[in-house]
Amino acid sequence: MRIVLVDPSRAVQRAMTRLIEEGGHEVASFADGTEALAFITQDPTVRAMITSTQPVNISGIELCAAVRKLSGSRRALHVMLMSSSDDYYLAVTALDNGADDFIHKPPNPDELRARLRLADRVTAMKQQLIFHATTDSLTGLLNRRAFFDVAAEMCDAATAGASLSAVMFDVDHFKRINDTHGHEIGDQVLAAVGAEAKLIDGKAGRLGGEEFCVLLPSETADALECASALQQTVRALRFGRDDKAFAVTCSFGVAEWEADDAIDRMLRRADMAMYEAKKSGRDRIVASDTFKLTTSHDEWRGAARLGKRARAT
Template sequence: RLVIVDEEMRGMQGVELTRRRRALRARDKVAVIGISGNSDPSLIPRFLKNGANDFLRKPFSREEFFCRVSQNVDQLELIGTLQDLATRDFLTGLPNRRSFLEQSQRQLSAVDNGGMVAVAMVDIDHFKHINDSLGHEAGDQAIRAVASVLQANTRSQDISSRFGGEEFCLMVSGLDAAASAAHFEKVRQSVAALRLPFGDSVLSMTVSIGVCRMPLRSGNLHSLITEADRQLYLAKAAGRNRVCSADTH
């Protein structure tokens, strides 16, 4: 999280090391503090232009050193908090729609193999009835419960998100047709099995799921989401609480 670089080192100057380090890790991931006893007035701007967050001229006091370290670490933590607020849904902790679109597009752009990727739209059935009959707190609890099921069924290489309202979107890669069908059927069954105490009632729900599968090499995020959304509509029209899927090429 924090690198302290002296300009005068064997083998490589601090400015060059800072430049190379910054090429690997962005400012919001790693802070770099340059230090030097050199009186060259161009040294500070060269450090800053090459990616340093801060600079200390030697000799410096112990108190000043630890103040600069604390300030840079605090700034990293603040940036991390702001990024989390911008990319995570506040109710469920899942990535939000914007984050899902960015992560999914990067994942599609980074692969060049012949595997398959699936995008699924998941929607809570009769959600308005839950809100109208039990109140919005029950609706929030239902959304959080579905999100927990999705998180429990999200592998490290997959992405799950809350798209908005009672709708969620998932990207799952590396599964053949049978494994993909089994995966989303497990999600559907897990939600249907939920029984959540709520006041004097027991809250239960189902979800409808629309899935679109496409080869990674030709995967187009807009096409995947559009077809998954169409399959979701078909699942709703067929009676809800079911998975509808299509393969495209």
Template structure:
């Protein structure tokens, strides 16, 4: 993700000084005189941001902006805040840090000092991004882990048809037992890659040999077609392991939520998991449609290879 820089300084002279220092080292920034405008920008910006804000800003005190920005970022967004003030009082720096700033610099800034602080900010944001990535991803396949998947699905707007697919590699234990766990890992990575390549829905490795795909704004019929494509795509995989070609299949359970039904991911997961179990019991390598969310149980429909 691309790093963004936002500068909040109500003084035209102050902005000019900062712009000259930053542009001399190739830093491009967005400049604001209003703290409220800067806060609106932060709310819409998804990339990591270095925020340089003066104590003296229009519309809101700089310290309030620091506090509000930190609350907005929470623990999920990469934000590094450098507070700026012309005051020489140590208490001002302490106050800024207490409000959520990561660093403090006096105005007018010394160019080399500001460059050093910018480098520190970049290193910190890069480390935060890496930590965030591995906290939300499965380490083997790099897909979303279960927690991240559930959280992202829960943030999607309601009032739309949606489908949840639970996929499980058939006879995965026999792959590990026959060829070893390295071959099993290769099968998992190959499956993850194939599912991502379909470029449809949110994809996750839930754990073990189980994957999930959430299809937002997708009617049941289209969800079924997508599930069949996923099943057929995995069926075409050939893992080359020590000169041997390993082929395998997946069973898929599908649960559908109509637009008029209130969303409940736990309910939908339960129905998809039940459908997956039926698919396994009915012969594997097939798609099974489970109960619709918010409706009476329906007869499961099987789709064989």
């Protein structure tokens, strides 16, 4: 387990590091709490933090709260506050501000190792729970809920000026594949297409059924290149027995973030572009800025229903 240790004393850092490493763990030590927080933010392999009450530039209580906010519901982090004080209310305050544990300083070596074994077990279980709560079991991509959580963060960055595009796509004639070859083969198709989407340098999710979306920190031109590359790799896939092997295709819609945009509006444009790709022959890529989008909400809902029927044929 990778552990961040935060204490202003170099002597304490050395002594604690030795104890922790003897338990088979890896340690990154800091005197400055803000530097420790930045390190934890950038390194997703960190699973535990032990901090004293008074690191440099931030209090231990504040650091516990910041790390807990960072972990949220999508990251397993075990937070421990370490203090030489026996103040009962300090322990209560630490636990109320995001700490999972409170340990006396200097710690008893056996107690420390036992608490770290507990942290190892707890974070391992949390990682499994987070994985199952956020991952589509068939494709390994983000499930719908997790995808929109990630999308919200990327939209915040886009609002601040970062580039953002959406590539929405689904498998052409998927109902026919299921009806002709069976649902087991249909699942194989979805899993294979999802595996290719997972290789893209972006955030890919399965929105439901045979529909997928990838969010890219890029402009339309790069998103179109990404869609084209994915189109080619999907075309090369083969399914079924050798004597009856068949290929599949996907239709793609691409939309870029606009000023004062929102995730639902951007995805609506991508969905309408994908519908246009279906309507114009399938196995195509259409950018939302290359044709006139329906602006009426009722008309869009009607077109979306038509798109669902088209995708089912």
